[in-house]
Amino acid sequence: MSIKGKEMSQQFDLIVIGAGPGGYIGAIRAAQLGMNVACIDEWKTADGKPAPGGTCTNVGCIPSKALLQSSENYENAAHHFGDHGITVSGLKMDVAKMIGRKDAVVKQNNDGILYLFKKNKVTYFNGRGSFVKAVDGGYEIAVAGDKPETLTAKQIIVATGSSARALPGAPFDEEQILSNDGALRLAAAPKKLGVIGSGVIGLELGSVWRRLGSEVTVLEALPTFLGTVDDQIAKEARKAFDKQGLKIELGVKVGEVKVGKKGPSTSSGQAVSVAWTNAKGEAQTLEVDKLIVSIGRVPNTEGLNAEAVGLKLGERGDVIVDDDCRTNLPGVWAVGDVVRGPMLAHKAEEEGVAVAERIAGQHGHVDFNLVPWVIYTSPEIAWVGKTEQQLKEQGVKYKAGTFPFMANGRARALGDTTGMVKFLADAATDEILGVHMVGPMVSELIAEACVAMAFRASSEDIARICHAHPSLSESTKEAALAVDKRTLNF
Numbered sequence: 001m002s003i004k005g006k007e008m009s010q011q012f013d014l015i016v017i018g019a020g021p022g023g024y025i026g027a028i029r030a031a032q033l034g035m036n037v038a039c040i041d042e043w044k045t046a047d048g049k050p051a052p053g054g055t056c057t058n059v060g061c062i063p064s065k066a067l068l069q070s071s072e073n074y075e076n077a078a079h080h081f082g083d084h085g086i087t088v089s090g091l092k093m094d095v096a097k098m099i100g101r102k103d104a105v106v107k108q109n110n111d112g113i114l115y116l117f118k119k120n121k122v123t124y125f126n127g128r129g130s131f132v133k134a135v136d137g138g139y140e141i142a143v144a145g146d147k148p149e150t151l152t153a154k155q156i157i158v159a160t161g162s163s164a165r166a167l168p169g170a171p172f173d174e175e176q177i178l179s180n181d182g183a184l185r186l187a188a189a190p191k192k193l194g195v196i197g198s199g200v201i202g203l204e205l206g207s208v209w210r211r212l213g214s215e216v217t218v219l220e221a222l223p224t225f226l227g228t229v230d231d232q233i234a235k236e237a238r239k240a241f242d243k244q245g246l247k248i249e250l251g252v253k254v255g256e257v258k259v260g261k262k263g264p265s266t267s268s269g270q271a272v273s274v275a276w277t278n279a280k281g282e283a284q285t286l287e288v289d290k291l292i293v294s295i296g297r298v299p300n301t302e303g304l305n306a307e308a309v310g311l312k313l314g315e316r317g318d319v320i321v322d323d324d325c326r327t328n329l330p331g332v333w334a335v336g337d338v339v340r341g342p343m344l345a346h347k348a349e350e351e352g353v354a355v356a357e358r359i360a361g362q363h364g365h366v367d368f369n370l371v372p373w374v375i376y377t378s379p380e381i382a383w384v385g386k387t388e389q390q391l392k393e394q395g396v397k398y399k400a401g402t403f404p405f406m407a408n409g410r411a412r413a414l415g416d417t418t419g420m421v422k423f424l425a426d427a428a429t430d431e432i433l434g435v436h437m438v439g440p441m442v443s444e445l446i447a448e449a450c451v452a453m454a455f456r457a458s459s460e461d462i463a464r465i466c467h468a469h470p471s472l473s474e475s476t477k478e479a480a481l482a483v484d485k486r487t488l489n490f
Helices: 021-032 054-059 061-079 095-119 200-211 231-244 345-359 388-393 409-414 442-454 459-464 474-482
Strands: 010-017 037-041 123-126 128-135 138-144 149-158 162-164 192-196 215-219 247-249 253-259 272-277 283-288 290-293 297-299 332-334 373-375 380-385 398-404 420-426 432-439
Touching: 010 021, 010 128, 010 138, 021 037, 021 054, 021 095, 021 149, 021 345, 037 128, 037 149, 054 061, 054 095, 061 095, 061 200, 095 123, 128 149, 149 345, 192 200, 192 272, 192 283, 200 215, 200 231, 200 290, 200 373, 215 283, 231 247, 231 380, 231 388, 231 420, 231 432, 272 290, 332 345, 373 442, 380 442, 388 398, 388 420, 388 432, 398 474, 409 474, 420 459, 420 474, 432 442, 432 474, 442 459, 442 474, 459 474
Parallel strands: 010 037, 010 149, 037 123, 149 332, 192 215, 192 290, 215 247
Antiparallel strands: 128 138, 138 149, 162 297, 253 272, 272 283, 373 380, 380 432, 398 420, 420 432
């Protein structure tokens, strides 16, 4: 709005910059607590419509899980339905339809967020938000988009997320050298696919296209596989991936990456050539049709104009915050991938809610020691708390108990007995210190461990709780029993 031709800022109690998991959840919670809230986000669909939800909804968590489900259904039909007496003939994969379904799932989530904004009276602006200056009563924020706006609020939450880190000298073109974005919208399964980085993104997207027929080679710089995962669980997962045909090379040094003549996406030509050295120091060359680079992510602060208000950034470009997500500026907060800690959607959500509650004068809380991790491959990998190697390094005396899904009746009925559940408990008090899983549906099973650890439960507490039979969760109970060398032998 304007008075006598002069632009006048729209005033809010809180402005949230970014509508990813941390931003939109924080905005909604703040509105529920009585604040007048604006949320700014620049994501758009291919046809130019607003697409709130950030990386998670648009090119991360949600679309990757959609493709993982589709590709797993295909693999089961191709290789496992026969075990159930189901004969499949003429099986084929329509990749375009699979991608279309993925896009539909993403749109449902975009629309769901817009609906929640409307329901909770959050004012949404589609555009890029940036600081302009500090003003009386707060900060002036510019919205650059189809409809430029100027907003003002006393409280600001920066929730601008992160972007994929590119290899030096090999920028993403999303045609041959792919970030998670390009890897989620391939038109066909490449005959040969390279993946640099064996983290969550690399393993999940590598698994999608391996199931659909790609020959996948993963190059990892670290000498150990899944170094942040409990050693025993990581070794079990590695055995499963090796059996599936996912070729994983550890301790490598990646050299020059060259993009050659672009052939059909299903060809086995020399579209991308990667020079690398193996763990023995031997020079190697990997030639693939497509190359996915998943070597980490960088905070999105470019274009935020942090210097205009003196917002302090770290060496990585991250926003510096304390344990409560406060920045160096009064009334300015930051959450999610743009700050310290794991770049996980659910961690961002917890921070968004906590900050909204702190602004409202409540006591928002996030226990960073109880943030679960999940890798949605098959088998799934999930964990929370300390690993066995961490406890050893810290000199903590502990007891361990494991139970394999091979001995679980429900897992046998499912036809998926890969993996195990592992409990780590304090040797003196029996308090649960960490729970680690690899196997079917462990992304769901890990929640029990999170609840138990939040209430400082002992392994005996889990062992004495009645679990449904037959269920995969019985393996959780059995692993807890095994801490004290007991078993019910289901």
